[in-house]
Amino acid sequence: MKGTIGRIRKAGAALAVATMIAVTGCSLNESGDSTSGSGSTDGSGEQAGGATLRIGTTTDMENFNPLQSLSKTDSWILNATYPTLLRIDENAQKVPELAEEYTTEADGSVVVFHLRDDFEWSDGTPVTAKDVAFTAQAIMDYQLGNVAAKLTWVTGIEVRDDQTVAFTLSEPYAPFAEGLGFWMRIVPEHIFSQAGDLSQFANDTDWVGAGAYILDSATKGQRYTLKANENYPYAPEGGAAVETVEYVVYPDINTMILALRNGDIDLMGSPVPVSAVASLEGEENIEVETVGSLGFAHLTYNMQNPVLADQAVRQALSMVVDSKSIIETILQGDGQEMVGPISPVFADYDNTDLEAYPFDPEGARALLEGAGYTDANGDGILDDLAFEMVCDQSNANLTRVAEVVRDDAAEAGIQIDLACIERNTFLSRTRGGEYDIDLSQWGVFDNPMDQLRSTYLSSNPGGINYNLVADPELDALVNDAAVTADVDQFVEKIKGIDAYVHDQALLTPLYVENFRFAYRGDRFTGFDPSPSDLLGMVTGYSLSQVTTVD
C-alpha cells in the first residue's frame, strides 16, 4: 500500500481527467455550444480574402430578439444585422438607410416612408413595406421595447405598395418619423410571423438580416461572428473590405486594453476610460478617435422637495457648479459645455444666446440670503438648505463631479450629502423619486422634442421626468411644439422651451462628454463613426466603410 499521498495523488489525477472530459464532452470546438446562421460554412475560420475585424466588448450578448430592448452589445450586433429606416450620421443628422425619404400628408398626421428597392434579406427575399408594417404592428401588439413608446400616436398602418408605407397618427407629432426611423429595427415578416409569441421569441439561431453585417454564429460568453452582406447598398464599390466582424467579450476593460495593445482585437467597442486615453495615444500602432455624444451629464432637481421647488434655490445651485473646471480636470478637456437642456450636438436648435449661470458661490449665497434664507445657528450652512444628491457609483467621472459640487456648494452655504450608490439601486431610487438632487447622465436622445416630452411633461409618458415637475405652462409649451408641422416655427418653439427650462433652472447641465475609441491604426482605417457610445465606431454603415492598411 502506497499510503495516503498515493491515494490523494490518484484521486487528484482522476479529478483532473474527469474535469477535462467534462469540459471537452466529445471534442473541442466541434460540439453544440455554438449556434450558426443559415449561410454559415460552420466556422472554418477561413475567409475568401476579406479581412476580419475583431471588436472587444465588455458584456456578453443577452437577447437576440431585435424587437425588444437590448444591451449595448446586443444593439451593436443586431443594429448591424437588421436595417433601420434612417440612421444617424456623424453630425447627429438623420439620413436615409432603408427609407430613401419620408413625406407627410394631412398637415403632418400621416407620415409616409418611401423605401429603397434594393435591400434584400439574406435568404434572398426582398425587403418591402410589408416588413416595415409587420414590425411596427408587432411592437404595438406586444408592447415591445422602447420603440413601443415611439408608436404611441399610430392609429393605422397602410402598405401602399412594396416601397411605400404610411403611418396615420392620432395627432401630428413632428419628430415621429425621425424617432421611429432611427430606433425601429425592421425584421423579416416571413420569419417572425412564424415565431409565435414575439415577446418570448429568443431568435438565437439562423438569423436572416438585411443590414451591413449579418450575425452568423454565436458562441455564448466568447465570440459572435458577423458576415458582410454582399447586397448592402451603402457598401463601397466592390464590396466592404471587412468581410468578417468578430465580437469578443472582455468583461474587464483593462484586459481589453491589453488585448488591443497585443493585437488580439482591432477595435475597442467600449469607450476608453479617461484615465487610459493618454497612454493609448502614445502607442505607435493604435489610433484614438473622438466621437461626440447624444446625451449629457446633469444635476436634476426634485420639484417635490418644497425647498427645491423655489426657483432661487435651483438658480443658486446652478451657480455652484463649475462646469468649465470639471471638464478641464475630470474629463481632461474631453467635453463640451452646455447651457440649457438641449445639447449643442443639435446644431439646428442653436442656443448660444442663452447665458449660462456664472460659477459664483458667493453670489449664490447672496442670492439665497436675498430670497430669505438665513443661517440662524451660525454654522455657515443656511437653514433648510441640506440636500441629498444621488449618483451612480459605476460612473467614475460623476462620482468625482459629486465631490467637487458638494465642496463648492458648502461655500455657498448649501449642504449636499452624497449618496453615490450601486447602479441598480440608483436606478430604482431615481425611478421612485427618492432623492433631492439626481446627478446622472442621459445616454441617447436622438431628437430634442422626444427629450422634452419625456423629461418635462407632467403626465410623465416615458417615466423619466426626474424633476417630477408638473408645470401647466411648461406642459402647454411642450404640447404645442409637438404638433407644430412648420419647421421654422417648430425650431423656434423648441428654443423657447430650452430658454424657459434654463430660466427655471430645472436642471444644471454639466457637460457633453466626448467618447474616445481606440483601434489598431496599423491594420484598419476609414471608420465613419456616429455620435454616442451606442453607435460609435461599430454601426454597420461605419464598419462597411473601413479599409485595411497594408
Added chain:
Amino acid sequence: MLRYAASRLFRAILTIWIAVTVTFFLLRLLPADPTLLVVEGDMTPEMQDALRSQYGLDQPILQQYVLYLGQLVQGNLGVSFRQLVPVSELLLNRLPWTLLLAGSAFVLTLLIGIPLGVKAAVGRGGTVDRGVQFFGITSNALFIPSVAILLLVVFGSNLGWFPIGQAIDPDTRGLAAYASLLHHLALPLFSLVLVQLGPYALTLRTNMVEVLGEDYITSARSRGLTHRRVVWRHALRNAVLPALMLMGLQLGTLIGGAVLTETVFAYPGVGRLIFESVQQLDFPVLQGAFVILAVTVVLANLLTDLLSMVLNPRIRT
C-alpha cells in the same frame, strides 16, 4: 458508519435548502427592480407591469417562493429574464469552463501544497519553512484582479508567452484545440493557485508540526522506522485530515475567486455569468448559479467528510 454517512447526507440536503432559500429572499430584498433595467428611459407603467407579470414578480413573495421550490424539485431552474432561454442551458454552457479552471486549481493546490507543507514542517526553521511562512501570509493578502492584471501585463503583453484572456481559440481543431485550451488556461490557473496555495501549505505545515511532536511519532521513531516512513505514513495521515477539511471549506473561496478570475481573464465560466447576471438582476440565472455552486460546495464537503471517515479509524467505528 452508515448512520454517520446518513446524517452527513441529511445535513447536506438541509444546507442546500438553506442556501436556496437565502438566495431567493436575498435577491428579492435588493433595493432594485429588474424590470427597470429592461427599458432604460422610455418605459410606460403598463409595460413595466407587463414585464413584472411576465417575470412572475407581481405575485406575493411567498407564493413565488413555493412556486420556485416546486420547480426546483423537478429539476427546473426557470427561464432567464433577459435571455429568454432556460437557465439550465446557460449554466451547462458555462459550467465546464469553471469545472476545468477551479477543478485544476483545486488539484494543483493539493499536489503542490501537501509536499510543500510537509517539507516546511520537517525542516522547521529552514529555508523552505521560512519561504512557506512568508508566502502563506503574503498570498493570503493578494487581491486576485490585481494579480491577474499583473500576470497579463508581464506574461501576456510584455513577454507575449500567453494569450490575453479568453478560454480557447475557437478556430482551432483537434490537438491544436487542446493546446490552445491549456495555453489559455495557464494564467488564470496560476493566479488562482497562487492565492490558494500559500494559506493551504501554511495550514498543513502547522498541523504537521503539531503532529510531529506527538508521542506516537516519538514512539514510531524509537521503533526504528525510517524517517521517511514516519513522516509520510504516520504523521501526514493525521495532519492531512484538518487540511482536507480546510480544502473543502476553501472550495467556497475558490469559487468566489473564480468569479473574479473569470471576469478579468474573460473566461466564459459560471463566475462570469454571475458577474453579468448581477448587473442585469437576472434573478433566475443567479438563483440557478447559486444552486449549482451550493450543491458543488456541499458535495465537496460531503466528499471530504466521507474521505476523512476512510482516513480516520475513529470515525469509522
